[in-house]
Amino acid sequence: MMVLPRRTLLVSAVLCVSLLVTGCGSGDGGDSGGSPAVVSDADIEAALEAGGSITVWAWEPTLKQVVADFQDRYPKVAVNLVNAGTGNDQYTALQNAVAARSGVPDIAQVEYYALPQFVLSKSLTDLSGYGADQLEATFTPGPWNAVRSGDGVYGLPMDSGPMALFYNKEVFDKHGLTVPTTWDEYVAEAEKLRRADPDAYITNDTGDAGFTTSMIWQAGGRPYSVDGTTVGIDFADPGTQRFTATWQRLIDGKLLAPVTSWSDAWYKGLGDGTIATLVIGAWMPANLESGVQSAHGKWRVAPMPQWDAGGAVTAENGGSSLAIPEQGTNKALAYAFLRYATVAEGAQTRTDRGAFPATTAQLNSPRFLEKEFPYFDGQQVNQVLAESAKQVAPGWSYLPFQVYANSVFGDTVGRAYLGGATTLQDGLLAWQDVSVTYGKEQGFTIR
Structure with missing residues (x-):
């Protein structure tokens, strides 16, 4: 899987973070609070039988084969896979579409560090009512914790980066x-x-x-x-x-x-x-x-x-989820694809094509662990990586505006690499100050 650098975020991509902007993520009929809508397995199967089209915004290359396989299995469904940009470029486009209430995809790839920002702005659907809250044992702890917020589940892990x-x-x-x-x-x-x-x-x-x-x-x-x-x-x-x-x-x-x-x-x-x-x-x-x-x-x-x-x-270090925007128009069908791509057959397809799995079934399988990599002179690389996945320290949180914070990292911490301009520790404290100021401006309580 190709993971590309995170480019500087455009200001328009963070406008919806502001708590002063009301309803920025709420779609027609969207849940503005309380319990998530309940969508049963029968509802999902009915959506597959009825068919229709969904649009997926993602840059992850193994999804191309997943889409082809899904459409072969469910010929009444058309999946439009769109590369709307990598990382922050896509987030900018997604936030702009949400703000305009036009052109929002049915599914979007969102990296773990960026997910809290979209959750806070109510731009994503809580998938608990679709049965996602029952999938904890399906995924390794790091990615699973990354897609949860409070009692909600706002995406399903695609991969991980121990x-x-x-x-x-x-x-x-x-x-x-x-x-x-x-x-x-x-x-x-x-x-x-x-x-x-x-x-x-x-x-x-x-x-x-x-x-x-x-x-x-x-x-x-x-x-x-x-x-x-x-x-x-x-x-x-x-x-x-x-x-x-x-x-x-x-x-x-x-x-x-x-x-x-x-x-x-x-x-x-x-x-x-x-x-x-x-x-x-x-x-x-x-x-x-x-x-x-x-x-x-x-x-x-x-x-x-x-x-x-x-x-x-x-x-x-890295990793992405697939999430359903709150303004999506065919959520049951979207969840059917999301589940196929991350939990069902698509998880194996993506693993076979080089994605590092977030699913315990793939991570623990002899087929995965015993794979020899010619590039690494025959080493069974996945044994080392799978062990690392089990050792990820718990308790990590990202900011609800991490996308913005990362965009100003170079202006603060980055100076520590420029010949004694500052120390790394002082650079991080400067990054802290900028993040605190921004958070207060957006209406957060900072402690």
Whole structure:
């Protein structure tokens, strides 16, 4: 599965967050509060029998085959799969359509970090009444927690991104590096690599919001707390400081390649060995296979380094849900497709085509775990990644306006990567200040 960088969000995409904008997500007949509408399995089957058309906005490539298979099975249903943009580009289009009350799709792909923003603006349907609240055991804990808000379920997980260490074994062997099991060891190997080859780096980083929050998550930090419209933001917590103290050593030692992820230079570095590792989500293998073909056979996967020796704690990095906008016009039929794509046959189809599953059935199957990856010299990569999925630390929350917060990350935390302009910790505190100001402007209570 190809996961692309999160681009800067246009202002129009966050207008609906404001609590001062009333009814921004409410569709005709939409639920403005109270219990969600109840739609039975019989209602869903009747919708499939009656047929009709639905529009799905998504950029995830494995859905193309899922749509084809679904239409073969249910010939009365036409699914219009539209790539309305990746990540924030689609969110901008979706928010604009919701605000205009025109052109809203029946289903939309929404990344986990962005879901709370759409939930708060009442732009998404609570799927509890469709039976989604009974699916907890179907999914791994991280993705399942990400689609829930209060007693509601606002999407079904498509995939997940438990983190692991991807490393270039050829580079490690050449320079006598040891695969690190702790972050202190990671820094030590970064220093050793730079001494051995001044042109090589342990990894790249120019400041990425998703990576930073995932690292804080693993370190035990919980900077965000959310209770309805009351939000807490605290980047002075011990977990955050544990991460920043370690990562600042890499910044100060000039041990991070000044290369932006997903750029041409990044792909080149991954191919020629000048970027030796990535700490990233479990969706990465397909990206290496398609984007770094010159390094075929050189890369391996190992557990994510730990903050405490002998630990077994990971975090999520990336992943998406499929959700039904509140203004959707054929919700029973939309849910039938959503369930097929994420729970039923479509879950296996997507796994077979490289998506990392959020479903326990696929994650625990011998077919998945014993798969050998030629790109990784025959390694059974999924065994490492599946173990990581079981170790994701609980209790993480995103802001109800995380999409906006991430869009200003570069203006605050990003400065820490620019030759001593600020420290990483101070950059996070500046990010906190900007987020607090924005939250208050939108009507949130900030504590």
